[in-house]
Amino acid sequence: MDEELMAIQADLDSVLDRLAEYMSSDKLESVIEAHPSSRKDAARVALHYASTHHLICSIEISRIAKFGPSSNAASARLGVQTEGLPSEHVELLEALMAVVDSGGTSWPLEDEHLEALRDAVTAWADKECQFIGESAGLTLTPKREVDRRKRARTAAARDAYNLHNSDPRKYPVDEALFEEAGKRYGMSSRTVSRAYYSQNFHKPPASRERLKRAILSIMDKT
Numbered sequence: 001m002d003e004e005l006m007a008i009q010a011d012l013d014s015v016l017d018r019l020a021e022y023m024s025s026d027k028l029e030s031v032i033e034a035h036p037s038s039r040k041d042a043a044r045v046a047l048h049y050a051s052t053h054h055l056i057c058s059i060e061i062s063r064i065a066k067f068g069p070s071s072n073a074a075s076a077r078l079g080v081q082t083e084g085l086p087s088e089h090v091e092l093l094e095a096l097m098a099v100v101d102s103g104g105t106s107w108p109l110e111d112e113h114l115e116a117l118r119d120a121v122t123a124w125a126d127k128e129c130q131f132i133g134e135s136a137g138l139t140l141t142p143k144r145e146v147d148r149r150k151r152a153r154t155a156a157a158r159d160a161y162n163l164h165n166s167d168p169r170k171y172p173v174d175e176a177l178f179e180e181a182g183k184r185y186g187m188s189s190r191t192v193s194r195a196y197y198s199q200n201f202h203k204p205p206a207s208r209e210r211l212k213r214a215i216l217s218i219m220d221k222t
Helices: 003-024 039-052 055-067 070-078 087-105 111-125 150-166 175-183 189-196 206-221
Strands: none
Touching: 003 039, 003 055, 039 055, 055 087, 087 111, 150 175, 150 189, 175 189
């Protein structure tokens, strides 16, 4: 290793150690109390910061992801009773929900989540099971009721919501707004309107709700 790279490594180690020490302290008021943090924890925060450019927010999300009620929420959101299930089954469920949560937080998956996903995919790739997850105890859901257009309807409703918020005078909440939002998805104004006024539409996912509370807390302090 040349001298320049050694110097960069020393600087990087120093920064991560300082960040880990700060994360472990109570200097930052938070919705979740501080916990001891390692250099590895700090590196994950630094990775998140690289895409968000808001270090306080990255630290806050790291605490929510690692010490928040995510594991309990995972089984509840899937409608699965985890009591009595094999540990591999529970770990895979938590890993799958961590993937879902990462869409709202951009938080890198924890090592245990990556391991659970890797084990499930490896077992399937090695032909040890019929489908991904079977090796961990997941079962297929026969004749499951599905709604293949649900995400598209939600996206159309969100487009209508964003259009209205961008210019309420130009885009009042009326049939013309829903017709405009539905064009991209081949949906009628009536379909978009029903999605828009659905009781579930304006309720954010649990991960985004936790993120929203954290960010609001941060904004109050900065």
